[in-house]
Each structure stands twice: as C-alpha cells, then as structure tokens.
Amino acid sequence: MNANNLHIPTVINYQCTGCGTCCGGWAVPLTPEDHKRIADVNWWQLNPQYQGQKLFRQLKKFEQLNTPYSHKIISDDGTCPFLVDKLCYIHSQKGAEFKPSICQLFPYCFTDTPSGTYATVSFVSIGALHNAGQPLSEQKTVLEQKLAEFRRLFPDYKPDWSKIVLSAQQPISWDEYLKHEEELFSRLNNQSLSLKERLQNCCDYLAAQVEARSQVSSDASTRRLNLNKLDKHLLSTFHKMYLPSKPQRSSEKDFHTYRFWFGTIFNASTVFEINNQYYAIDQLREIPFPENKEIDDMLYRYVFSHIFGKKYFGAGFGGLSLVTGFHHLIMIVSLARLHARGLALSRQAKSPDLSDMTFTLRKLETQLGETKLGPSAASSLELLLQSSSRAQRLLANS
Numbered sequence: 001m002n003a004n005n006l007h008i009p010t011v012i013n014y015q016c017t018g019c020g021t022c023c024g025g026w027a028v029p030l031t032p033e034d035h036k037r038i039a040d041v042n043w044w045q046l047n048p049q050y051q052g053q054k055l056f057r058q059l060k061k062f063e064q065l066n067t068p069y070s071h072k073i074i075s076d077d078g079t080c081p082f083l084v085d086k087l088c089y090i091h092s093q094k095g096a097e098f099k100p101s102i103c104q105l106f107p108y109c110f111t112d113t114p115s116g117t118y119a120t121v122s123f124v125s126i127g128a129l130h131n132a133g134q135p136l137s138e139q140k141t142v143l144e145q146k147l148a149e150f151r152r153l154f155p156d157y158k159p160d161w162s163k164i165v166l167s168a169q170q171p172i173s174w175d176e177y178l179k180h181e182e183e184l185f186s187r188l189n190n191q192s193l194s195l196k197e198r199l200q201n202c203c204d205y206l207a208a209q210v211e212a213r214s215q216v217s218s219d220a221s222t223r224r225l226n227l228n229k230l231d232k233h234l235l236s237t238f239h240k241m242y243l244p245s246k247p248q249r250s251s252e253k254d255f256h257t258y259r260f261w262f263g264t265i266f267n268a269s270t271v272f273e274i275n276n277q278y279y280a281i282d283q284l285r286e287i288p289f290p291e292n293k294e295i296d297d298m299l300y301r302y303v304f305s306h307i308f309g310k311k312y313f314g315a316g317f318g319g320l321s322l323v324t325g326f327h328h329l330i331m332i333v334s335l336a337r338l339h340a341r342g343l344a345l346s347r348q349a350k351s352p353d354l355s356d357m358t359f360t361l362r363k364l365e366t367q368l369g370e371t372k373l374g375p376s377a378a379s380s381l382e383l384l385l386q387s388s389s390r391a392q393r394l395l396a397n398s
C-alpha cells in the first residue's frame with residue numbers, strides 16, 4: 001500500500017469559470033470547526049442584508065451519518081446566502097481559509113485506497129461539466145496542495161476497502177479489482193463506439209466475470225430489451241430521489257437512508273415529474289435523442305470520473321458490490337438521458353441539447369453527493385440492480 005501515491009486522471013479538465021453557479025443548488029455542510037469559526041461572526045454587522053436571517057442549522061442524526069459534518073448553511077432560494085455579486089462574502093471579508101472546508105476544496109475530491117489516492121472533480125462544478133481549462137494531470141502542484149488541505153480538513157477519513165465484492169458473496173482482492181477496472185476502462189474509452197455501446201460492453205464484461213465465478217448462466221444472454229413494470233417503477237423511484245421536481249425537505253431525504261426502498265418501489269408510478277409536469281416514461285422514450293458528441297463526451301467524463309475516483313462502489317458508495325455499483329451508474333446515465341428529454345419537452349423543443357444535459361448532470365451530482373446510502377438501502381440496491389439484463393434494458397431504453 002502506498003497512500004501517498006496520487007493518481008490524477010488525464011481526461012478530466014478543470015478551471016473555475018467564475019460564473020457563481022456552483023454556489024447554488026446544494027446545501028453547504030459545515031464541520032463543527034467550520035460552524036464555530038463562521039457562526040461566531042456577526043455577519044449582519046458587516047452587511048445589513050443578514051439582519052434577522054437564520055444562516056445555519058444543525059444537521060439531523062441521519063444527515064450526519066458517515067460524514068464529518070454537524071451543520072449546514074440555510075439557503076431559502078437554493079443559492080448560498082453568502083454569494084454576493086457572484087463572489088463569496090466569507091472569502092472577501094475573512095479570506096479563503098475562513099470559508100467552509102468543502103468550499104475550500106471544491107470541486108476537488110480525493111479517495112484513499114490500498115493503491116494510493118485517486119483525485120477527480122465534482123460535476124456540480126460548471127467548469128468540470130464543460131471540461132474547461134487544463135487537464136488535471138497538468139495541474140499536479142495544485143492537486144497536491146488540495147490533497148494536503150483535504151488531509152488537514154478531514155483527518156479522520158479512512159475508507160475501509162477490505163471487504164470488496166464483485167457481486168453478492170463473491171469477494172475480490174484490491175489487485176483483482178484494479179484488473180477489472182482496467183478492463184472497464186479499455187471498453188469505456190473505445191471512442192469508435194457510441195457511449196451506450198461502450199457501457200453495454202462493460203455490462204457484458206462484468207456479467208461474464210460473475211458467470212465465470214458462480215458457474216451459473218448470466219441473465220444477460222436471455223435478455224429482453226423492453227422495459228418491464230419493475231424497471232419503470234425503479235426509474236420513477238430513482239428519478240424522484242435524484243432529480244426531484246421541488247427542493248426536498250430534510251425529512252424527505254430520510255428515504256435516502258433506510259425506510260424508503262421496499263415500502264414505495266412497488267407502489268411507485270411510471271412517470272417523471274419535471275418542472276411541475278408529469279411525463280410517462282414511454283412518452284419520454286419516444287423523443288429522439290440527438291447524436292451529439294458534446295453530450296456523449298460529457299456523460300462519458302461523468303462515468304469515467306466516478307470510476308476513476310472510486311466513487312461508485314465499495315467504500316466509495318454505500319459498500320455496493322462492483323457489479324451493482326456499475327449498474328447504479330447505468331441507472332444514472334439512463335435517468336440523465338430520459339430527464340434531459342423531459343426538459344426539452346417542457347420548453348417545447350424537439351430534442352434535448354447540451355444545456356439540458358448540463359442542468360441534469362449537475363442536479364444528479366448534487367443529489368448523489370447528499371445521498372446517504374445506509375446498510376438496508378444498499379442491500380435493497382444489491383437485489384434490485386445486480387441483474388445485468390436489467391442494466392441492459394435501462395440502457396437500451398434511454
């Protein structure tokens with residue numbers, strides 16, 4: 001193990017575009033130290049706009065689960081109240097090191113693993129979504145500085161990768177995982193195929209690995225490509241979680257943790273609510289999806305970043321198996337493609353464009369970042385998403 005070995009992706013670029021958008025659409029969490037430092041300031045004395053405004057709230061127990069955070073900044077209209085004239089007021093008054101820890105690091109993310117630390121960026125950032133600036137691999141010094149800050153801000157971060165599995169009951173070593181990842185990347189990076197074809201090849205590869213270990217025939221060979229009722233219920237349920245039409249109250253986010261899964265999936269509808277309109281999944285599938293290289297590339301980088309950053313399985317996402325974690329990524333891609341169509345419909349366009357996909361992926365990434373996948377939700381996902389055949393149907397129909 002070499003935890004000081006910093007791995008930096010070559011296909012992800014980042015540069016701040018200065019648009020201010022990144023300071024909206026998500027609730028900024030605060031560590032206890034952040035909260036003490038920032039909440040101790042009389043902000044209303046510095047700026048009358050804060051007079052009488054409640055700026056912070058304590059996180060509920062389930063919101064704190066597996067996080068270093070204790071509070072968050074309250075945002076009434078979806079934009080951080082400290083964003084003033086497209087600039088951070090905390091930064092302008094007190095300096096960069098006074099900002100919340102997460103804002104100091106944003107959008108850089110790091111994952112420690114047995115083979116070193118993997119860096120990537122959050123796709124909540126508009127600069128990351130549009131691949132603005134230099135490749136991260138050419139920003140090594142900045143990445144090293146950010147990693148040092150990350151270590152200082154989150155000293156207790158120690159993800160446990162000791163119990164990773166390929167699929168349920170199929171343990172694998174970290175070295176075996178890295179070989180599977182290499183195979184996934186060789187298929188994902190094959191630019192001569194469409195993104196959907198590349199993802200299908202990845203699914204086939206994983207299904208063959210599961211089959212070889214279990215000596216049970218994979219369901220992929222007998223797949224039907226029409227969505228069944230449960231597929232649609234799942235799509236609709238995930239859509240409600242990851243692309244909600246209205247901002248969720250914190251009590252609603254409880255369903256990210258435990259209670260939600262089996263209680264509602266079978267009663268779920270088969271529609272998406274988008275901008276206060278309801279669209280049947282079958283209706284969305286009818287809308288042509290453009291052959292647009294920029295959209296394909298944006299989705300590709302999104303998937304690549306989650307795999308490279310190990311943010312999709314094991315200690316990187318709810319302890320999911322590699323197969324279920326990858327199928328969950330397929331679910332995300334399918335939701336993104338269907339939701340972008342709904343956005344196009346809601347503005348009376350014939351098909352989605354890059355701005356629809358940008359808006360969709362940013363919202364997905366924001367919600368995923370706030371998702372707390374507790375043990376019972378993770379077990380439910382293992383049951384519902386381990387099927388290669390389902391993953392293929394989701395892809396084929398998105």
Ligand code: SF4
Nearest residue numbers: 023080082083088103
């Ligand atoms: S605290 Fe500052 S940097 Fe963080 S979201 Fe608010 S305005 Fe942006």
